[in-house]
Amino acid sequence: MSEEGLAGRVVVDGQPLPPLDQLIACHECDLLMHHPHLGEEEKASCPRCGYELVVHRSHMRRRSLALVLTALLLFIPANFLPIISLNLLGQNAVDTVWSGVIGLYHLDMKGVAFVVFMCSMLVPLVKLLCQLAVLLSMPYASLRPLGVQLYRAYNHLREWGMLEVYLFGILVSIVKLSGMAELHLGVGLACFVGMMLAQIWLEVTMSPHQVWDALSEEEGDHART
Numbered sequence: 001m002s003e004e005g006l007a008g009r010v011v012v013d014g015q016p017l018p019p020l021d022q023l024i025a026c027h028e029c030d031l032l033m034h035h036p037h038l039g040e041e042e043k044a045s046c047p048r049c050g051y052e053l054v055v056h057r058s059h060m061r062r063r064s065l066a067l068v069l070t071a072l073l074l075f076i077p078a079n080f081l082p083i084i085s086l087n088l089l090g091q092n093a094v095d096t097v098w099s100g101v102i103g104l105y106h107l108d109m110k111g112v113a114f115v116v117f118m119c120s121m122l123v124p125l126v127k128l129l130c131q132l133a134v135l136l137s138m139p140y141a142s143l144r145p146l147g148v149q150l151y152r153a154y155n156h157l158r159e160w161g162m163l164e165v166y167l168f169g170i171l172v173s174i175v176k177l178s179g180m181a182e183l184h185l186g187v188g189l190a191c192f193v194g195m196m197l198a199q200i201w202l203e204v205t206m207s208p209h210q211v212w213d214a215l216s217e218e219e220g221d222h223a224r225t
């Protein structure tokens with residue numbers, strides 16, 4: 001093994017590659033490239049397949065914190081305030097996400113109630129709390145290992161939050177019911193849509209590359225977020 005090899009450098013066909021932290025591999029086509037140095041709001045794409053490699057958001061931590069707090073504030077009204085109120089033959093019914101879960105449970109559809117509760121309430125809440133904890137841990141070296149664990153957990157949970165599917169279900173029922181009964185859209189629906197938009201914006205703002213960089217900075221090295 002050469003001296004470069006001992007120092008952590010990869011040797012291919014006798015030619016040493018630059019240190020690994022100066023290289024980046026495309027997630028889509030595995031092309032290995034030099035790590036691009038980006039300015040504020042710049043992004044780099046793979047020259048072979050066009051996949052977005054890295055993007056540098058300015059004030060990423062502050063902007064993400066604002067969005068995660070907005071989404072958390074909207075979480076309670078989105079789930080516990082009326083989404084639609086229904087007037088059918090003089091009978092009034094008010095529906096919230098939570099009353100939907102309880103209703104399914106009492107209709108002996110416990111499995112469905114559990115899945116709806118998981119995907120529309122529990123997982124989105126845990127995801128937001130993970131993101132909040134990750135953002136709060138960034139400036140503190142002693143908390144960053146916990147931040148790394150929580151960010152890994154967040155990445156596993158991403159597939160389980162299905163707010164978009166839930167919203168689509170609500171819209172389909174609104175269209176179907178509108179011919180049969182008098183419908184009033186509730187403030188819960190506005191909060192639900194607001195929470196979803198805040199989460200989508202958060203996904204765009206919280207650039208994974210910058211998050212991992214901030215979480216792996218050495219002590220006294222924190223200056224970028």
Ligand SMILES: [Zn+2]
Pocket residue numbers: 026027028029030031046047048049050051
């Ligand atoms: Zn590529």
